[in-house]
Amino acid sequence: MTLPGGEISKRELHFIWIVDCSGSMRDDGKIQSLNYAIREAIPHMQREAESNFQANLLVSALKFSTGAHWIIPPTDVNSFKWIDVEAKGHTDLGQALVLLSEILHIPPMTNRGLPPVLVLLSDGQPTDNFEDGLNKLLQEPWGKKAIRISIAIGEDANMKVLEQFIGSDERSPLLARNPEVLSNYIRWVSTVVQSASARPRSQQKNDELHDSNVEIPKPPEMISTATDVW
Template identity: 50%
Template sequence: MVNVIKRPGEALATRPLHFIWIADCSGSMHGDKINSLNFAIKEALPAMRSVADENPNAEILCRAVSFDSSAKWHIETPTPVETFNWIDLSIGGVTSMGAALKLVAKELETDKMGDRALPPVLVLLSDGCPTDDFRSGLNEIMKLPWGKKAVKLSIAIGAGADLDVLQQFIGHSEIQPLVANNSAQLVDYIRWASTVVLKAASSPDSRTPGQQASVTNVPVQMPPVKPIDSSLDVF
């Protein structure tokens, strides 16, 4: 059912916008990496709520998948950003990224997304290389209409991430993986992915499945790359 927000003299139908973090929780994420990731997402939530307030035509629904030796829903229920609370991730195991993408693909099927949704936003965060069949997981997403329409972003946590894999996930040469070399950069990039891109995706101009996309279904302006602060520890 489409929600309707009532305004004086009018009724405005809202459209769901699914925002999904896909987070690497393998053993190499120990220490500063996982702590910074948990902190960065919590820090981004107030700004995400502000974006939601500015875009009443969109109902922003958040959730998260985590992956280590297996993949699972870390926060499974699509939750309105106004009431969404982040649960800290823990680490262990290897990097089942392909399995995580298959979990996400199941939620992008039309019978679950509906036909009035705005383009979903998928944010992949990883510090390493997949240890399973990443390509088959990505194929599961890309064979779906909503998978093709999704805004896909990736953030490398440290220098050891597989940038080629993260670029394949994005699927557009004009959009590059962001590389966070320390906690401050990770906070900046997650805030960008969670607000600037979210605002673009929730705007009335976002494309729907019946429209033809050009380069990407939502215009994305990449953030400036900040110099590394030498006073901060590097991941």
């Protein structure tokens, strides 16, 4: 959309990392691999965002272990820097989703934005009331309309919980069995999913929230020769 004077009217696109920092993420270097993968993906994410003329990409991060905390507020992608996280404590995913629902409320969110991208990374089983947190998230218009992606870090992740978070028959959790695959999936989410979310097939009208109409490409098949498996 072009405004008088020739400036392009951009819509906010929020991209939110939701990161499991529970004690089990210490095992086999999973938390170090996650930190590395997100840091490595940032330049690719920034380059992809440059071509998304409709979107003003804001990236933030929420961690959960014993409790949940925002570690990075919404930040312009070109200024975004990852803060390494450490692993300890429980897996309070429900609390994380409650915090997430608060930022997806209108306000502070605008009803003229693009569907947010929520990326959940977890290796285990929630230790609090996940269902209540998810229900609170889905009560918010942008929580329900969000593009929800989940990445299982290792075979012990609760796939049923990750499927519930996604809430779509068209997408399944992505299973990362080793650091190489985790890095590839994080880069795919940072670029391909970001780009698709910035270009919905139909636009929202009359300042109302409609179905997001975002078509997410199928993730590539990740083939790895690595012998270390989570």
